[in-house]
Amino acid sequence: MHEMSLAEGILQLVSETANREAATRVKTVVLEIGKLSSVEPEALKFCFDVVTHGSIAQGAALEIVAVPGEGWCMPCGETVAMEELYGACPKCGSHQVQTTGGSEMRVKEIEIE
Amino acid sequence: MCTVCGCGAGETRIEGDAHEHTHVHADGTVHSHNHQHSHDHAHPHDAVPVAAHTHAHRHADGSEHTHDHVHSGEHQHDHAGAHHHHEHLVSGDLDYGTGPARAHAPGMSQSRMVQIEQDILSKNNAYASANRAWFDERGIFALNLVSSPGSGKTSLLVKTIELLKAEVAISVVEGDQQTSNDAERIRATGVAALQINTGKGCHLDGHMVGHAIQRMKPADESLFLIENVGNLVCPAAFDLGEHHKVAILSVTEGEDKPLKYPDMFAAADVMLLNKCDLLPYLEFDADLAEANARRVNPHLTIFRVSASSGDGLSAWVSWIKSGLEAQRAKRVETVDSLKARVAELERQLEQTQAGK
Numbered sequence: 001m002h003e004m005s006l007a008e009g010i011l012q013l014v015s016e017t018a019n020r021e022a023a024t025r026v027k028t029v030v031l032e033i034g035k036l037s038s039v040e041p042e043a044l045k046f047c048f049d050v051v052t053h054g055s056i057a058q059g060a061a062l063e064i065v066a067v068p069g070e071g072w073c074m075p076c077g078e079t080v081a082m083e084e085l086y087g088a089c090p091k092c093g094s095h096q097v098q099t100t101g102g103s104e105m106r107v108k109e110i111e112i113e
Numbered sequence: 114m115c116t117v118c119g120c121g122a123g124e125t126r127i128e129g130d131a132h133e134h135t136h137v138h139a140d141g142t143v144h145s146h147n148h149q150h151s152h153d154h155a156h157p158h159d160a161v162p163v164a165a166h167t168h169a170h171r172h173a174d175g176s177e178h179t180h181d182h183v184h185s186g187e188h189q190h191d192h193a194g195a196h197h198h199h200e201h202l203v204s205g206d207l208d209y210g211t212g213p214a215r216a217h218a219p220g221m222s223q224s225r226m227v228q229i230e231q232d233i234l235s236k237n238n239a240y241a242s243a244n245r246a247w248f249d250e251r252g253i254f255a256l257n258l259v260s261s262p263g264s265g266k267t268s269l270l271v272k273t274i275e276l277l278k279a280e281v282a283i284s285v286v287e288g289d290q291q292t293s294n295d296a297e298r299i300r301a302t303g304v305a306a307l308q309i310n311t312g313k314g315c316h317l318d319g320h321m322v323g324h325a326i327q328r329m330k331p332a333d334e335s336l337f338l339i340e341n342v343g344n345l346v347c348p349a350a351f352d353l354g355e356h357h358k359v360a361i362l363s364v365t366e367g368e369d370k371p372l373k374y375p376d377m378f379a380a381a382d383v384m385l386l387n388k389c390d391l392l393p394y395l396e397f398d399a400d401l402a403e404a405n406a407r408r409v410n411p412h413l414t415i416f417r418v419s420a421s422s423g424d425g426l427s428a429w430v431s432w433i434k435s436g437l438e439a440q441r442a443k444r445v446e447t448v449d450s451l452k453a454r455v456a457e458l459e460r461q462l463e464q465t466q467a468g469k
Contacts, residue, residue: 086379086408095411104232105234106231107229107231108230110229111226113224
């Protein structure tokens with residue numbers, strides 16, 4: 001999707017927290033990225049290195065925790081694994097599936113010193 | 114900055130705004146200024162060498178926290194400035210016991226984990242929630258109209274306003290990169306309109322709409338319409354505090370647009386299929402377009418309309434009226450919260466009188 005701009009958003013949250021905590025350096029940034037959020041982890045890692053250059057988070061390791069896609073299929077009446085956003089249910093092929101997990105893009109925690 | 118497409122922020126102009134957003138930083142981030150520090154305590158700065166006291170902060174997102182902090186004698190506290198950072202005993206102090214080894218060795222660096230657990234869009238969402246609460250308190254019904262450029266949003270708005278303006282007060286916010294052409298078209302109908310130019314930005318956000326609300330002061334139990342920037346991608350991610358997003362698709366576009374840009378149609382509660390008077394001249398399959406939209410969002414309410422011929426607009430207008438009714442009914446339900454507001458105002462009045 002738009003990894004460069006996402007990386008900018010992450011840097012903003014990380015810098016705010018690091019400043020508030022009077023940190024001198026950010027060592028690790030842990031993200032939770034859902035499988036259905038259309039984020040390409042490799043591209044995000046590359047962009048993160050670029051945007052953090054010269055910031056408090058320069059050189060920080062980026063850890064990405066992948067959250068599996070999950071949806072509630074109404075015809076099946078159960079939670080099913082989802083590979084694609086707004087995709088069909090892998091069991092019955094219906095599109096009446098409400099995404100319940102895997103669309104998150106969150107900054108989970110940071111390691112600072 | 115937009116976390117969706119990477120467009121810049123920083124050139125936002127709200128019509129009539131004399132001081133054009135001085136709180137936009139050089140790096141393009143828009144700063145939150147509703148940051149209030151309530152200092153309900155005396156500052157014994159001079160004589161007392163070390164004074165510890167409790168401090169209550171209210172943040173822009175509405176959350177409050179209290180913490181103790183220590184003032185040393187030479188500590189300078191500049192309260193005139195809008196921002197200052199405190200060393201927090203709770204989480205910000207130098208605590209050498211929180212490193213991985215739970216101990217400190219001289220010269221060794223200590224690192225610690227800080228939980229953030231924040232959505233990348235959390236700031237905007239806080240502004241949007243404040244806007245929605247403001248609307249709900251006053252029984253105002255707010256809609257956010259989104260579409261690609263050229264789908265006929267403004268023409269549709271003008272027609273809708275003409276059908277409704279005799280019955281309800283209406284305020285309109287117009288979002289465009291440049292020009293105030295759309296706001297002028299709306300003003301020609303006789304209702305209040307405010308243009309927001311987003312400059313490099315591709316969408317309106319909750320912060321801009323909050324400013325627009327302050328400027329326009331919409332009447333209680335009125336209709337508040339927001340015409341977003343023509344863009345089917347980015348505005349989907351930004352909640353403005355509206356009650357419903359209304360996506361407009363025109364029949365001169367492709368039937369598969371809901372599949373190509375699913376986020377917008379998934380975020381919307383209503384879809385207006387506009388320019389339906391042109392259907393006889395086009396190879397557009399309206400049923401297929403509706404089926405595609407429902408595949409992305411099974412709960413979508415769809416109206417087929419034509420802004421130029423007026424066909425189908427009565428159903429759309431009665432949907433708006435029922436929304437207005439629901440907001441008014443909800444307001445009656447929240448009469449208790451209004452009573453609480455009255456009590457608070459009376460208390461403030463008493464305080465003011467007592468202070469004289």
